[in-house]
Amino acid sequence: MEEKSLSYGVEQKKSTPYEVYVHVPFCLRRCGYCDFNTYTAVDLGGGVSRTSYADIVIREMNIVKRWQEEHNILEPPAHTVFFGGGTPTILPAHDLVRILHAIDQLWGIEQGAEITTEANPDTVDADYLKEIYDGGFNRVSFGMQSAVPHVLKTLDRTHDQENVISNIDVAKRIGLRSSIDLIYGTPGESLVDWKTSVRAALNLDIDHISAYALSLEPNTKMGRMIAAGKLEQPDDDDEAVKYEIADDMFESSGLSWYEVSNWSTPGNESQHNLGYWHNVDWAGLGPGAHSHYNKAKIRSWDIAHPKMWGNSIQNDEIPWADSEHIDDQMNIEEMAILGLRLRDGLNIEQFERAAGMKIPEVTLDELLREGLATLSHGHLIATRRGRLLNDSMISQILSAVGI
Structure with missing residues (x-):
């Protein structure tokens, strides 16, 4: 041992x-x-x-x-x-x-x-x-x-x-x-x-x-x-x-x-x-594992089938099935999706800076009025009702900034 x-x-x-x-x-x-x-x-x-x-x-x-x-x-x-x-x-x-x-x-x-x-x-x-x-x-x-x-x-x-x-x-x-x-x-x-x-x-x-x-x-x-x-x-x-x-x-x-x-x-x-959930860098190893690199703005995923994955490695090749460039729109979407899942909430100023526009007050008011979220120190935080209707809340935020 x-x-x-x-x-x-x-x-x-x-x-x-x-x-x-x-x-x-x-x-x-x-x-x-x-x-x-x-x-x-x-x-x-x-x-x-x-x-x-x-x-x-x-x-x-x-x-x-x-x-x-x-x-x-x-x-x-x-x-x-x-x-x-x-x-x-x-x-x-x-x-x-x-x-x-x-x-x-x-x-x-x-x-x-x-x-x-x-x-x-x-x-x-x-x-x-x-x-x-x-x-x-x-x-x-x-x-x-x-x-x-x-x-x-x-x-x-x-x-x-x-x-x-x-x-x-x-x-x-x-x-x-x-x-x-x-x-x-x-x-x-x-x-x-x-x-x-x-x-x-x-x-x-x-x-x-x-x-x-x-x-x-x-x-x-x-x-x-x-x-x-x-x-x-x-x-x-x-x-x-x-x-x-x-x-x-x-x-x-x-x-x-x-x-x-x-x-x-x-x-x-x-x-x-x-x-x-904070979108750090990570390397995924093994069949189907995903990797994420902020500097390269890239997300990749390994070949899913172990035999083909293994063959690629035996050939001294990185065993990716594919990768995608993380563009500005994808980054904005992920900020909303990830932020609203966390108790820390969505940093509104950071999100608005990335989106290039403010979230309309009417949208924020509606989320608060419906009991889906609260505001605290510049963060939009899901209530329990908001957690249960998380996808709907994310869609409302993204639609409000034209995504």
């Missing part, structure tokens, strides 16, 4: 934060609602397998680093590192640690950086958690989704609540911070079921919880079952009520919302996710 030997760099002069995301596309089984770029095969062809994956990702990061230097993009040590999927913890712990150490050697890792991996509760145990902690990880995000057996069954989840409880207990003992993900709106989930799950999450006594409405795509197993009438279609009103229930229960337990779908105790917000 590798010892905790990360240098975490040195204290850096403040600059735009830099993040690294590592996508691990493997899963033990594919959940019926999942539309992510994930695969259940052990070997995906083209040399891409669970056993070779760490080596290929490390090779990709070297190609990415070379591309950055060729384009005069000199990133500071990573402010955060996040392993997502798929199920990153389907790989051996020493592979995750090896990838993390390669990031540290290539870019450096900022002192005190947040280093997270997602984990399905039934793919880790005490030894696994200890090994990644010793290797430099300091945070785990567990996919709990629900505490109710029949809801977990509908979601095709293979764990039970005891897995969640035991692993979070271990994480606390060894010093790993924990977060959990919940899903609301599953077909057949009652309000009592949802309250049971929220209460079970709060009983874990952790500092961060994410709660997402079930999002269905027609090409998923669950989407096809709903189309065939075998499962009930999720209801928007039901999901809104469940969001309000969660918000009330979280707030009363000391977890405040800081992004539409995320709650934490003060100071324990996900720094990695905040980086996305």
